[in-house]
Amino acid sequence: MKQYPPKIIVAWGEAISGNEKIRDWLIKNNYPELAAFSSALNLNDDARSWLMKNGHPELLALVMGAEGDEKACNWLRSNGYSKLALMAEGADNNDEAIETLLKLGLKESVMLSMKMRGVKNAIQRDQDDWHTYSTR
Template sequence: MQYPAKVLLAWGEAISGNREIRDWLMQNGFPELALTCHALQLDDSARSWLMANQHSHLMALVSGTEGNAQAIQWLDKFGFNYLKDVALGADNNDEAVTRLMKSGQREWAGIALKIRSVKNHIESENNDMHKISRR
């Protein structure tokens, strides 16, 4: 799975909530990245689309960020090493982010940290007894 560095940087911004960039990804040949943003936000239709359109590696990434050990094992088994470390890093594993940085994968490390921020925010919202979750 290879994307130009500029696309990965754009994806990171879309993950962080930039709708214009997410829409640009959707309309310019990267719908899987745009829909992964939705899948990270617990959108079941986006998750189904990823699976139905041969992007199971991205769905495994999403599941791995949610602590699914089987998804991490799947990524490892099928050689998606960077995605495995992105998922682990997004699930608050600092060693995985360090591995990405040491292997020269700064963009992927950045993606991991962007996803971490989103997932930790969702978790915080869900655990706040003073708020009613929209999810």
């Protein structure tokens, strides 16, 4: 995964949280993979396909790992993306992964992981509540 400037990391976090203006800004400023990631996290199958077709399998694995897919986390680790594996595990409510990221000084990764956790848990709550159905 390429390295992103701090400003882009913050923008990515905002897009993850649902800020559509920032998501669109990411697309216009040559970071479409981060916008697609945000959509993929919200269960958009087209975005998931786009990530694979456009050379970003690590971002799709991050989404899948955040959803509890252990194989995705194992794939991340075996392909040199240990930090992303920890982010995925943190997003999947693993507080030890968050603590490890903090010990490594990866505060931006913690921020992104916690934003992913919030989105993922909101989707799960919607799916678990028979009064609602997530339309994400």
